[in-house]
Amino acid sequence: MKKPPLKKVTPSGRADDDATFFAQVYDVVRQIPKGRVTSYGAIAAALGTRGSARMVGWAMNNCHQLTPKVPAHRVVNRLGLLTGKMHFGDPDRMQQLLEKEGVRVANDQVQDFAKKFWDPAQEL
DNA sequence: AGTCTGACTAGTA
């Protein structure tokens, strides 16, 4: 077996799988239902790399140049904080997008995060 | 090649 289910993959390099870690992240993020959010750690965990939550964020940073655009605004940290809002060009844009989808945001934090939370490992 | 940083998280003090 030279193809393990999912282990440490090399995003910029190449993974043994067809999809790289980044690609898997994008795929998951794009499947987030409207009005729902998830966390970096949840995505990383769903991909089998629980400790690599940072890589998910890194993937998001890279998602700006790829197509189709990734709804990165639906990805927040595990506390529901819009930690990545400053990377959307305009700090308010992330919140605007979330509220537009029915997600209430206050003080850079998603309200009812437990309800809005969408766990890829559970839903997928 | 070594060091620091980062859109994170969990654990410990």
Added chain:
DNA sequence: CTACTAGCCAGAC
């Protein structure tokens, strides 16, 4: 409660 540390992995210097 806050502060710090460790783990994670890739990129910038």
